[in-house]
Amino acid sequence: MKHVKAFLLKFIVSFILLYVILGGINDFSIRDVFLTTIILGALSYIIGDLLILPRTSNTIATVADFALSFIIIWVMTNNLAYGDYLARTFISALGVTIFEFFFHRYMANNVLPNNKSNRQSNGQLRYQMESSEELNPKRTKK
Secondary structure, rough: HHHHHHHHHHHHHHHHHHHHHHHHOOOOHHHHHHHHHHHHHHHHHOOOOOOOOOOOOOHHHHHHHHHHHHHHHHHHHHHOOOOHHHHHHHHHHHHHHHHHHHHHHHHHHHHHOOOOOOOOOOOOOOOOOOOOOOOOOOOOOO
């Protein structure tokens, strides 16, 4: 149920942001914005929030979400509308990324399992090394 609530929150806020930027400024139809938001929300939730965020930090996951958002919005606007929307795609991806930064904090605190034992204070994984007792073993002659 936590994932459903998180995905709905992500979808609603992303839809509002994209509708204001793409629909209000660029006259995209609500159907096109809805379709873009569904594809962007599903892919970024699976890739960015469930795969990248638990293994890295919020900053890395946010940068990855920006790249993913930019590519998806650019492909969708090129397929659904005529003209060059590169600047508007960048602004849309930037708006979604700013929301994603705060959404990752929500995900880390409320949705994702709290596995703090293998993490340092900055969120990076802490690896351990095993060593033996004998660093220079003695060889016996046969």
